[in-house]
Amino acid sequence: MSEKLLEIVDERLSFFTPAGEVKALNGVSFSMEEGEVLGIVGESGSGKSVTAYSIMGLTAYPGRLIGGTIRFNGHQVDQMSEKEFRKMRGNEVSIIFQDPMTSLNPVYTIGNQIEEVIRLHTDKSKTEARARAKELLELVGINEPEKRLRQYPHELSGGMRQRVMIAIALACEPKLLIADEPTTALDVTIQAQILELMQELRQKMGMSIIMITHDLGVVASMCERIAVMYAGHIVEYGTTDEIFYHPSHEYTKGLIGSIPKLTTEESERLVPIEGQPVDLLNPPAGCPFAPRCRSCMKICLKKMPPKTRLSDTHYSYCWLRQKEAAEGGHEA
């Protein structure tokens, strides 16, 4: 078994807003091995991005880590100083953001912005950095790299800009690449190209990827493992097959059930998950999904369900599974 690249245990993170403490993460735990591709899915505000940003120390003000430990590549991330974070960011772990249209600085050339990160983390000279930048642009499939290096972001299309963002992220060959909804702002054909590119690069460079998305299609095609998040909890975790073919949490079932199928008749309605997302200012005492759950029981409203192991790689937090396990003799 390979070394754990990332291990998060019971991470708690809150945003201290004037309206009160918004509990964004409520005990998130998971780990990743080197070279693994993990998908984190969930609706807006479920804590997907917050989890990923906290690995890089990019938690936005007024957010603060209030508990738990994060270990990444030998670093105790939860106790790192800003200076240590700076050495790690862009070097050992990098990130691709959702909107490539606004993620590049409009007043500098593409070349400048790629070379910047290379020169920051390596001893390369200006000419070496330029050569590396050109190589990176070729790697991410941008034609005429020499010309592109001299161009400004506004002269490139959205898909091209996202390729540039990927080039910046991969410039120092990071161990972990965080992709925060990398295809959401792109149109469908470009989406497919970017995903293909990421898969290809992963095979070439062997880095781990955390893919944050609410698009189940994306995780199905890219990821080996999936963490389903809801209201700052990982409610279910498993391999892609386990999540898609044996969803165990009611929320996961709802998510999968709401995907339109090719066989769906035109007149048929899509199946939504009823109700409203949880108010994280006042999270419920029990299972956060209980108020929207179709199979909600009394206990669900009162107590957070414990972890139910369904296989070596698959677990979920749901009282129903807990009950079945007790009745069926699964290990609890």
Added chain:
Amino acid sequence: MGKYIVKRIAMGILSVFIVATLTFFLMNLVPGGPFVAEKSISKAAQEALEAKFGLDKPLLQRYTTYMTDFLHGDMGFSLRQRGRTVSDIIFSKFPVSARLAGIAVVVALCVGIPLGCISAYNRGKLADNFIIVLGTCGIAIPSFISSVLLLYTFGSWLKILPTMGLNDAVSYIMPVTALAIYPTAYITRLMRSSLLDVMGQDYIRTAKAKGLSSFMILFKHALRNALLPVIAYVGPMLASLMTGSFVVEKIFTIPGLGREFVSSITNRDYTMIMGTTIILAALVIAANVIVDILYKIIDPRIKLK
């Protein structure tokens, strides 16, 4: 770029022409005349004076005469400052005002930009609140109050700065301060809000995710973007300061252009009014062209058409 500049200059000339025309007719609509107020002179003498300066001719004819002369580089004699041409007066006084304004703007930029940055970086903290209060005062206090306060404190009470004229470097301190207070305060506020806006942009997050230090993020990625509104403000402000401040020049007894503006109007010194207005219009237009070019240099997205 070259084509753009030529086009802008042509448009500028047209604008100056329109301003000159409007001013010419408007000032003649105002009752009174350059020689009316002088009670001591006889009606005959008054008429003789008017005839000498061509004021007895019909308005349209005077307009064409003025414009023709102006195109030949002749702005005429001042009607009230006997024996001096308008260009004489403007070219002797404009450099004084322009130098004063230039120094004041440099001071305003050198103080306002860092203060705005400090304020934005310490948003909501003591330093920020202090700078905001200071900035509000700077904008709210009119120059005649600040000038008098300066004059009283440093000139009359502490007696460390000269109170009038511009004879040596030290004598620049007070008038420059008085002129710079408002633009400094304005630039501080502009810089603060603009930097706060830029710091919230996605590309700043990208810069942070690359591992850049806050110093690099501020000076390389944020400042250049945040400076745009400041530049847009400084151009026209420089133009209006260069044509002089009536209040500051009066209080500190500075022989600048600002006083000529006001006195030419109260005196109905028609040729002076035309001269000063045209200078101001030309400066404002030139400043705007320069701002546009600077914009293009700073932000490559801007297309100059």
